[in-house]
């Protein structure tokens with residue numbers, strides 16, 4: 001063999017070994033938080049039944065049902081901030097003892113994220129609290145990141161996870177409901193959890209009449225709005241009237257307009273609302289079906305306002321991540337002005353609820 005060929009082979013082999021080593025190293029990187037150290041949180045919630053697009057749960061006691069929501073946790077492999085984010089997730093869950101935890105999307109971001117996805121799920125398993133999630137625009141967008149479908153598959157393989165890939169043949173991954181029953185079997189609340197996608201494709205821009213070039217945020221599509229209506233009808237047929245709350249990651253199309261025209265309730269708008277680039281009719285369907293009390297979303301890390309619009313609360317979930325742009329990196333704000341935390345909902349037997357914004361800083 002010629003010396004030149006040998007050198008080429010050696011170089012190729014070195015590159016392959018180097019790249020494989022790097023990938024093994026990156027894939028083995030977790031959130032660097034000792035998840036085995038967490039203690040189980042007491043609760044008395046049980047799964048009653050499930051279908052492909054919904055899970056029914058029940059709390060044995062008649063106490064209010066507590067839902068703790070995090071969003072944009074962005075566990076992205078940066079050691080220090082991942083530890084900080086997870087520590088506060090654990091602290092808030094341990095202190096609030098919620099009956100259900102919901103992650104509002106951009107939960108685990110950046111590439112090589114399989115291990116971090118499993119760790120977040122294992123963390124919730126160790127805490128022993130039922131949890132659910134919606135996908136954000138960043139799920140699946142890094143190098144060697146798991147696909148959005150795989151992401152749902154990983155989460156839903158854990159016992160305490162109520163996330164399901166959901167109805168087949170409609171857009172998105174993870175369109176499903178969580179139906180919460182009172183101890184007497186009546187339906188207390190339905191959470192509609194839906195995938196608001198990532199960025200619009202040229203095809204969907206054409207379909208929804210969006211003329212803007214470049215990156216436009218995606219949103220809930222027509223097929224999902226149809227699913228919402230059908231699912232709503234099926235639940236009404238089974239249980240009669242009920243109340244509901246919808247969770248998506250990207251603020252709905254109306255969010256910016258609602259901010260200026262709606263009845264402002266709380267929080268601040270510190271940056272423009274990066275809402276979906278089109279309206280496929282979800283908001284109208286909510287008004288028409290009549291059960292909707294609120295739409296919760298995340299996505300904009302320094303906004304945390306809520307407005308009442310057409311009798312429906314449109315509200316940010318309190319952002320929860322430290323490893324992404326935030327009050328500190330965007331405005332150089334002192335810690336006393338940071339807004340990372342969680343949103344707590346306290347749901348009564350009749351489905352009405354009160355909410356509280358929890359701040360991590362003291």
Ligand SMILES: [Zn+2]
Nearest residue numbers: 106136137299
């Ligand atoms: Zn986002």
